[in-house]
Structures are given as structure tokens and as C-alpha cells.
Amino acid sequence: MDLFMVKMVTAEELFRKIKAEQAFVVVDVRAEDKYNQFHIEANTVEDINMPKTEIFTLEDEVEKVIPQLPQNREMIITCTTGNSATKCANILSTKGYDVTVLEGGITAWKEYISKESIERIWSEFKNVHPDAPEHYEAWSFGNSKQMADELAELVVEGTKTATSSNYLLYELEDELLPMVGLHNIILDGNGIAVAVVENVSVEVMPFNEVTEEHAYREGEGDRSLPYWQEVHKEFFANELKEVKQEFHYEMLVVCETFKLLYKN
Structure with missing residues (x-):
């Protein structure tokens, strides 16, 4: 196959095209399960999941085209990192398709x-609170997209005003503990900012001394202390296993409470 110099578009350029409500087609050549987990969506964008293996079959077919792909519209081809998309774009170019590759996928x-x-x-928040500090941290809860989404939603609705973390990991990673007054930007499972909160208290205590009040403020499940202990024992045990440590009820926990200052 002769390689063409396919057009490339950066993520920032693509974002601007979407903001300008330009109409085009995004062809995502990843496997269906990856596509279903996350894909590019916008009102003016038609998104198509076309696994790369289907496009690869065109390589040695002189006349063959794929009916699902429009030949008279701009198509942005994407994959996980851009490599497979580039190969697919080269194949589609030989068939007369107008294709551009999303650089970096x-x-x-x-x-x-x-x-x-x-x-x-943060800019929107600073417009409302001009005296807010310049420093902030941005992070998501938990260790999965589902957990991050669920807990971020609890923050946005005002149910969750506390969190807890494993003190040992701060020591092992030589990280400073959270501070009172620290502003945090809460992210959902896709890394999108949904809220700004401010720490109002930070305490370090053994796992078995975490209070019913703190468990309630964490806002999860039935908000009881037994529920908090059950889910956090499992969560912390998994974290400790990764650093070759074992869970025990005297392990130190960093308990933070915060207030919601701004939300999308």
C-alpha cells in the first residue's frame, strides 16, 4: 500500500471545531467495548464505531468501499493513540474518502x-470568588470510572462532604498531607471537572476510631459507620496489597471534611 500524507488534527483543534459547531463525522476504529466506555460526542458530530479490522479488509480490494462511511463529508479517524487511525486513514484515502487523523487519539x-x-x-470559580488562592489540586475519587462518577455526583448534589485516604501512601510517596483551606477540583470518571470544594478539617486517626459522624458525611451507601467500615476495609486492603502491606484496624486514615463552593 502506498502511504499518503494524511491530514492531522490536534485535540485542541478538534475541540475548537466542535465549539464552533462545525459538522463532521468521527470514525472511532477501536473495538466496540472500548468505544462504549468512552467516545467523542457532540451535537453537530456524527460518531461511527468502525473497528479497524473492517477497514483493513479494504487494503487489497480495488473497488470495495464501506457503505456506512460517507464519501462526501469530512471524517476524523481516531483510535487509542493514533497509530491504527493513521493506517486506516491511509487505506480510506486510496478509496477517495476525506479523512483526517486525530493526533494522539x-x-x-x-x-x-x-x-x-x-x-x-477554576476560571469561572475565580470570577465569583476573586479572593480565592491561586493554588488548587484536581483529582477524582476511588480507583474506577464508576466510583469516580458516583462519588463526584454525591459531591455535586451536596450529599458527600467528606472523604478518607490511606495515610501510609502519603508516607511512601513522600507527599504532603491535605491541608485545611486547600481548594480541590473534583473530577468525574472521564476526568471532567464538576465541582470546587474547600477543606474545612483534616484529621489523622486509626481506622477503628473513625466516627459515625464522619461516615455519615462521606455520604455513601446508607451512610452508616458499619457500611463505611465494610467498603473502606476492602478498598484500603487492596491499596495496601499493592505495596506489600496488610490491612489492620489500627492503620492510620486521613479524614477530610470539605464544603462545596462551586459546581457545573
Whole structure:
């Protein structure tokens, strides 16, 4: 196959096209399960999941085209990092398709939209609170997209006003503990900023001394202390296993309470 110099578009350029409500087609060549987990969506964008293996079959077919793909519209081809998309774009170019590759793929796109959302929510927050400090931290809860989404939603609705973390990990990673007054930008499971909170208290205590009040403020499940102990024992045990440590009820926990200052 002769290689063409395919057009490239950066995540920032693509974001601007979407903001300008330009109409085009995004063809995501990742496997269906990856596509269903996350893909590019916008009102003016038609998104198509076309696994790369289907496009690869065109390589040695002189006349064959794929009916699902429009030949008279601009198509942005994307994959996880851009490599497979580039190969697919070269094949489609030989068939007369108008194709452009998303540079860096979905990985670059997610990084960009996360960064953009963080900067945007902080700018909006600073417009309302001009005396707020310049420093903030941005992070998501838990260790999965589902957990991050669920807990971020609890923050936005005002149910969750506390969190807890493993003190040992701060020591092992030589990180400073959270401080009272620290502003945090809460991210959802896709890394999108949804809220700004401020720490109002930070305490370090053994796992078995965490209070019913703190468990209630964490807002999860039935908000009881037994529920908090059950889910956090499992969560902390998994974290400790990764650093070759074992869970025990005297392990130190960093308990933070915060107040919601701003939300999308």
C-alpha cells in the first residue's frame, strides 16, 4: 500500500471545531467495548464505531468501499493513540474518502478535555470568588470510572462532604498531607471537572476510631459507620496489597471534611 500524507488534527483543534459547531463525522476504529466506555460526542458530530479490522479488509480490494462511511463529508479517524487511525486513514484515502487523523487519539482527547474543563471551572470559580488562592489540586475519587462518577455526583448534589485516604501512601510517596483551606477540583470518571470544594478539617486517626459522624458525611451507601467500615476495609486492603502491606484496624486514615463552593 502506498502511504499518503494524511491530514492531522490536534485535540485542541478538534475541540475548537466542535465549539464552533462545525459538522463532521468521527470514525472511532477501536473495538466496540472500548468505544462504549468512552467516545467523542457532540451535537453537530456524527460518531461511527468502525473497528479497524473492517477497514483493513479494504487494503487489497480495488473497488470495495464501506457503505456506512460517507464519501462526501469530512471524517476524523481516531483510535487509542493514533497509530491504527493513521493506517486506516491511509487505506480510506486510496478509496477517495476525506479523512483526517486525530493526533494522539482518544488518549490525547481525554487529556485535553480534562485540562480544559479544569481550567474553565477554576476560571469561572475565580470570577465569583476573586479572593480565592491561586493554588488548587484536581483529582477524582476511588480507583474506577464508576466510583469516580458516583462519588463526584454525591459531591455535586451536596450529599458527600467528606472523604478518607490511606495515610501510609502519603508516607511512601513522600507527599504532603491535605491541608485545611486547600481548594480541590473534583473530577468525574472521564476526568471532567464538576465541582470546587474547600477543606474545612483534616484529621489523622486509626481506622477503628473513625466516627459515625464522619461516615455519615462521606455520604455513601446508607451512610452508616458499619457500611463505611465494610467498603473502606476492602478498598484500603487492596491499596495496601499493592505495596506489600496488610490491612489492620489500627492503620492510620486521613479524614477530610470539605464544603462545596462551586459546581457545573
